[in-house]
Amino acid sequence: MKYQRPFLKWAGGKFRLLPKILHHLPQGEKLIEPFVGSGVVFLNADYERFVLADINPDLINLFRDLKRGKGRFINYCATFFSETNNTEKRFYELRQHFNQLDAGEERSALFLYFNRHGYNGLCRYNRSGGFNVPFGRYKRPYFPGKELEVFAKRAQRAEFRCQSFRTSFNGARRGDVIYCDPPYLPRSLTANFTDYTKQGFSYDQQAELGFLAERAQQKGVTTAISNHDTVVARDIYKKATAMAHFDVQRFISCDGNNRSKAKELLAIYR
Template identity: 40%
Template sequence: MANKTILKWAGSKVRIMEQLRPHLPKAKRLVEPFAGSCAVMMNTDYEEYLIADVNQDLINLFGALAFVPDGVIFEASVFFNQNNNHSDYYRLRNEFNSPKSGMSQVRQASLFLYLNRHCYNGLCRYNKQGKFNVPFGKYKAPYFPRNEIDSFCDKAYLTKAKILNLEWQDTLSLVDFNDGVYCDPPYMAGRDSFTQYHTTGFTDADHEALAIALKDINDIQGNPITVSNSPAAKELYADLGFSIHEIQAPRTIAANGNRKPATEIIAVLTGVKS
């Protein structure tokens, strides 16, 4: 049974780990430029991890939990223990969207965790001004993920995980010769847009640039590469020599109410031993 994650997350890989795991790179360290909820980290056994993401709020939460978990647990639990209502949610959302210069890392992390568990469907979405804008979720008793927090803290400590707020290009520049790379970018057109969780979108041109960069890393350094994406990206990766595997993934969020399993691809380049 797969381990659950701290955050509710659109496109989480928790439910497809049994299908994904056989295709993941065989390496000492796993590098993830699109860490998301860290579902892959929490369901694999690499000796080391480099987890990175462009979403600063996400990485701030993981960083705070890795270094000051007790502070986040205490402060966030106060939010979860209050009555879950419309007015408190929007008050705390407004605080989260205020200038961060005067806010501690623990406060930011605690608010982000609260918003994730109390907002509509656990979405992570921002407007053009960079403000978190997901509406209230109207849940009776949102779950406080204490067990998941403890598991993440233990895993981050034991594997000496590096947690970085970086664009994917900068993360790939840190890939060493013996690393494996797993990428789970916002999916290419043809899948619901809820996977976009940052103010800057991810265009078809970005997908092409990512695929070419991964191919170059494999050609030059021999690193094994695995990528998850929608069927819309199948031709792109196949043309670059990736082996393509199709799986059926359950939908947890769908704008049109359709929650039937959706086809996803797993694109793989095997590694070359140095």
């Protein structure tokens, strides 16, 4: 089966794991994603309605502007993909401009530009909220026109919300299905949790996510949660109805030839 790729690059993207994830998602009318990321699960899951959430307003506003603007907005985004804009000097000029912009189509289009022109497709902000990903130095950044068109068409069945995972869980009703792809736990017990929590998702939040899945289960809501397959993760999700385990190939450096197999799990509460 051929799966639809998202238009965004995204750290920890689930494209390679789609067959395994979709296999474990039950039928239902509505899929809720509290950590929507690139939207790759949304693009390939068979539901009538979707509630797609994230705490990053730039991501959600881009999805909303694409849903509303369709082809016109896609054409506008394409204007930023030019040789003139693919220089280090211009990249940093646009980044400075972006950080002074309010929400709107220009900011959304630039967010897509940075996703394809910035280093490794990263999405990162400083403590003041300024986007600070460096220039990526790509010869010809790909403009994902076809992928944007597919997303815009499918987005007509989706509602995009900028909200916390708690709020997303609170809005779930009997028969809904929730898929969670949170920031992952460290792969080893020796990983520095102080550095980890600077990324905005602490151990306590990981544990809360497991608790919310248990509570949702009691309401008749099925939840599936992806994470690294570690001792800590297995403990957090020990009350899950089932747990699937599998390997996934991950990049472990900017060297595309340097890859390793990571162990992942999918905890299912149903």
